[in-house]
Amino acid sequence: MKIIYHCFGGTHSSVVAAALHLGWIDPHRLPAPDELRSLPYFDRRSPGMEGWILFLGRDRYNNEVYVVGKRGMGETFENLIGGLTQALDLPREEVLLLNTSPLVNWLMAVGGFLSRRLGITLLGRPLVIWGVRRIFTRLVTFVQECRLLWEINR
Template sequence: MIIAYICYGSAHSSIVAASIHVGLLPSDRIPTFDEILSMPHYDLTDGNQIGIPFYMGIDEYDNDVYAIGAKSGRKIMMKAVRSFLKESGIGENEIMLIDTLPAIGLLTKLGGMTSRRFKIISVGRPFTVYGIIKKYNNFLDIVNKVKSRLKELD
């Protein structure tokens, strides 16, 4: 199965959730500032990379895990993928699409806009990290629900 965590710009929330899922970030504690910054792709995505899946690793169930940015078209993209799978005769159980944007708060949104859109990285990036730390339990909840569903399917 393919697991795809989806957010606005594939720079923050999808990267964090996918990193937790594959063990790049802890699932038993809040990570440090530096641990968050050390994730692949964290706060590094350019606009031309939106919509391109970033491979984040493989989970304990042998599923490939990705992070994808879809701007404000997350729901449309998810619907299109499911429709494409159905039309192609591929079962919906071959891919799991998870919207991670609801996990973040205002601090990460403002930091992300400052860093990625306005290119004021030295100001925006720390705000994104502090926002992620503040809302980290939301990410743990999302990933734990996904893993529970995967365990049921196994």
């Protein structure tokens, strides 16, 4: 199975959710800022990389875990991927799309804009990290609730 976490830019909530999924972050304690900064692609994609589906690793069930930024596509993104899997004759149940966008708070939105869009990482990155730490328990819950979706398909 291919599990794709997606959000607006593919650099914050989706990356942290995928890291939780892969066991790179302990879900039982708040990650330190340096832990977040060290995650692959965390606050590092350049403008124009949205839409690139990036592989992060395999989970313990051998599922492939990816992240992607969808910009303003909203639900259109999931329709596009669903149509693509159908066109390529892939079983729809082999691709699981997990939208982390509803979990994003204003700190992450403003920080992401400053850091990724305007290149002001000195201001934006600390805001994003603060925002991620504020919603961390919600990200943990999201990943734990979604876990059933890929465990069933083992």
